[in-house]
Amino acid sequence: QLSLFRLTVKRPFSTSHSSVDAKEMKKFQLLAHKWWDEEGEFSALHSMNDIRVPFIRDTLLSMSSNYHRGSPLSGVKILDVGCGGGLLSEPLGRLGASVTGIDPLEDNIRTAERHKSFDPVLAKRIQYKSNSLEEIVEESMETFDVIVASEVVEHVPDLETFIKCCSQVLKPEGSLFITTINKTQLSYVLGIVVAEKIMGIVPEGTHEWEKFVPPEELEHILESSGFSVKTVNGMLYNPLSGSWSWVESTSLNYAVHAVKSGARGQSGPTGTSSETDVQQRSGTAGTAG
Secondary structure, eight states: OOOOBOOOSSOTTOOSSOSBOHHHHHHHHTTGGGTTOTTSTTHHHHHHHHHHHHHHHHHHHHTOSOOOTTOTTTTOEEEEETOTTTTTHHHHHHTTOEEEEEOSOHHHHHHHHHHHTTOHHHHHHEEEEOOOTGGGTGGGTTOEEEEEEETOGGGOSOHHHHHHHHHHHEEEEEEEEEEEEOOSHHHHIIIIIIIIIISOSSOTTSOOGGGOOOHHHHHHHHHHTTEEEEEEEEEEEETTTTEEEEESOOSSEEEEEEEEOSSTTOOSOOOOOOHHHHHTOBSOGGGGO
């Protein structure tokens, strides 16, 4: 969710440098109270839930035999990195998951806490922390079954450190879900010129095209960090209908599902993904929506 993560190129546990960009903090602080306005600046993220939540749910159910009717993600510990106002944390909590949402902007966390408080069920299932990812690494080693980083990595300058931190707090064989924006000419025209400057679908200045991440680059970093990439799916937003759909092309937005190596105690690059893993990647996860 339009996160503010700014991971340093220093050691991930370094406390001498902040991992948060002050300029970005100011930019998003002005929007912190608007997260739950479904017609406002975050309307596209609200409607993204229509495909990203089923994608996460159905992928996890296909990997597990433990199904709880009415609460399919019961017992699953999820970390929502860059949770913003809780737009993705809440529906995952309603599916039964135990969710920890982290975001470095305190105003976002206050908004998320306030909205969660209206639902007693969610109040028990979700906890929010005003932290960056590397701030929770030491206390949360191999803690989570699932990490979701939705619309986050395009705000991260040191992607390798970010993915390494994800690996460190994820259990062996845990799942990492990422949605982000490809770095193409089309994504510049539609994602920045049209979406920000012309139509105002997202606030102007939200994205910097130079920080967009091509799926090939993301896959390479994931696989060199001990993940096996299972799915890469294209996503398309229709501004006229305000809805998202799965598409074959990844030239704009895309979603990735990767699984951490099952061997314990691996914190660096492992190169464990096999050719079979790569060949088995599904191009049909769009049916989840």
